[in-house]
Amino acid sequence: MSATRLLVLGVVRMHGGSGGAHGYQVRRELLSWSADKWANVQPGSIYHALKKLALEGLLRQVETPQGRGPDRLAYTLTDAGEDAFQQELQQRIADVDGAAGGAYEFAAALVFVTALPRRLAIDLLEHRLGQLDGQRENVATVLDNGTGPGHPAHVDELYRLWLAHCDADISWTTDLIARLRAGEYVMADDAGHNFGSATPSATS
Structure with missing residues (x-):
């Protein structure tokens, strides 16, 4: 799941309520957090x-009579959306992802860390810490042994x-x-x- 998708789920989770969260509300919230900078969230990608x-099926559309055009639609989290949010949140907090975009996805998860129970958050971070220790050991070993014959020293x-x-x-x-x-x-x-609290209206 991309950083944008996780952030959108999380914000709808926070603000959906019984009436739902409009696209412009989600966009305004994320831009107020400067998520376009630290999570590479493009405003147009929020509506997509x-x-x-x-x-x-992770969000449910709710029509609001006072809105016009795209603003007539609001969104609430479904049960499947809650499950997907929790699964992705926990995975991104726990795992050190070296792939491209991993830093964005971790940042997106970190802003919702308080949506986790305290003990679970600690356990996930301890798992992450173990991976980081392993990464450090691997990098240090390469430095100790050299990067290999034929490689320039400045590598x-x-x-x-x-x-x-x-x-x-x-x-x-x-x-x-x-x-x-x-x-x-x-x-x-x-x-x-x-x-980051789940809205009481989250249903499938």
Whole structure:
């Protein structure tokens, strides 16, 4: 699932309610978060994602009489949409994806981390931390043994950059786990939870 699709599901989940979330509401919310910069979300792709997710049964269209044109349609999350959101959220928090776009998808998941119960979020981040440790070990091994015969010496700088990225990610993930353990942030199983909460009208 792309970063845009996950973000759209999450915002509809937050604002859908019984009347649904309009496309312009979803677009306004994501642009107010600057998601076009850190998740590469293009404004036009938001409307495309809404329509596609509705066709797939992850969102349900609701007609609103006060709207005109595209704005007459609003969207709520279906049960299948809730399942897809939770599955993708958990996978993206837990897994270190080296493929293109992985950073965007992790960023999209991170903004909804409080939609998870605290213990689950910690477990997923600890899984991620284990993968990061493995990545760091692999990169460090290459640096220790050299990148191979025939490679220019300056190629090592790329591995040093990757090593620095691993160290930064490990440090940040470790700190976030500690903050969650200390009770920081209102998570899905905490009293008073609201950000990213599922709407009570989510039905299939």
